[in-house]
Amino acid sequence: MSHQVVQLANGQWSLRSLDVEETYHPVVGPESESNVLYAQQIQLERLLTASTFVVWDVGLGGAANAIAVINAASQYNGKLKIYSFEHDLEPLNTALNNIDKLHYLIPYQDILTELLHQRKIQFTNNSIQIDWEIVYGDFPSWLTNQKDSSSDIQQPHAILYDAFSPKKNPDMYTLDIFRKLHRLLNNSAPCILVSYSRATLLRVTLLLAGFYVGKGAATGEKEETTIASNKLDILSKPLSKEWLGRVQRSNSAEPLHTPEYIQQPLTQDSWKQLLSHPQFSN
Numbered sequence: 001m002s003h004q005v006v007q008l009a010n011g012q013w014s015l016r017s018l019d020v021e022e023t024y025h026p027v028v029g030p031e032s033e034s035n036v037l038y039a040q041q042i043q044l045e046r047l048l049t050a051s052t053f054v055v056w057d058v059g060l061g062g063a064a065n066a067i068a069v070i071n072a073a074s075q076y077n078g079k080l081k082i083y084s085f086e087h088d089l090e091p092l093n094t095a096l097n098n099i100d101k102l103h104y105l106i107p108y109q110d111i112l113t114e115l116l117h118q119r120k121i122q123f124t125n126n127s128i129q130i131d132w133e134i135v136y137g138d139f140p141s142w143l144t145n146q147k148d149s150s151s152d153i154q155q156p157h158a159i160l161y162d163a164f165s166p167k168k169n170p171d172m173y174t175l176d177i178f179r180k181l182h183r184l185l186n187n188s189a190p191c192i193l194v195s196y197s198r199a200t201l202l203r204v205t206l207l208l209a210g211f212y213v214g215k216g217a218a219t220g221e222k223e224e225t226t227i228a229s230n231k232l233d234i235l236s237k238p239l240s241k242e243w244l245g246r247v248q249r250s251n252s253a254e255p256l257h258t259p260e261y262i263q264q265p266l267t268q269d270s271w272k273q274l275l276s277h278p279q280f281s282n
């Protein structure tokens with residue numbers, strides 16, 4: 001068993017990885033954080049104009065983020081496609097075995113059980129048609145194998161980027177990964193990527209990968225998180241030039257060039273690239 005459920009200080013229950021020693025949605029619990037951080041920040045009203053609104057749920061885990069998106073999307077008419085990327089289905093199994101504590105799962109128990117076994121499911125919630133699929137395997141390897149945007153997998157309008165922390169899960173935070181991710185986006189359609197982290201290292205990485213980067217909503221004790229996009233005008237709070245001062249002072253700003261967690265100040269080369277990013281150079 002690599003996961004168990006633990007009770008948070010506010011009384012909510014959440015999953016914890018015993019191997020990685022990290023708790024999912026650690027401060028406020030899965031229901032609140034998944035809604036505030038992910039569902040409410042991906043501009044789901046775009047469902048009304050998209051033929052199918054596509055979400056990449058990176059790190060399915062206990063499915064809290066995906067369920068929060070389904071709940072929030074259910075006020076609209078339209079079609080929602082969710083691809084959940086995951087290389088370990090044990091957390092979802094453990095979550096379903098603890099449904100008495102993880103109440104967000106209750107309305108979706110049968111759906112999740114089928115998803116777990118068939119790896120895909122289609123259903124309707126109010127007026128929304130949902131097509132949910134697990135893309136099983138190592139996400140960085142999957143990205144490396146996507147040669148261009150001609151993949152079977154539809155390009156995302158939103159990416160819920162919820163791996164473990166860069167320290168524990170460095171393979172999911174390299175500059176190479178985010179460059180590949182950015183390359184797969186649809187140039188003509190905005191995509192919003194949400195991360196719970198506000199680390200300078202992550203923000204610099206996203207910028208050097210080609211994303212525009214802004215401040216995301218507060219959640220629990222975190223006064224800020226991160227939102228990135230391939231379009232500047234979709235960000236309500238883009239990082240300003242003043243933020244570059246923080247980068248210069250930081251001891252952990254240089255992107256990870258290999259899947260190894262190394263903290264170091266920004267190199268001259270990365271600094272030059274950052275200054276020439278269109279978010280700051282215009």
Ligand SMILES: C[S@@+](CC[C@H](N)C(=O)[O-])C[C@H]1O[C@@H](n2cnc3c(N)ncnc32)[C@H](O)[C@@H]1O
Nearest residue numbers: 059060061062063064065086087138139162163
């Ligand atoms: C913090 S948990 C995700 C929580 C989840 N989003 C939720 O709402 O319950 C991180 C997840 O990322 C997955 N993960 C980590 N590294 C991965 C990789 N290289 N490929 C695919 N999934 C990965 C882990 O197995 C874990 O389930």
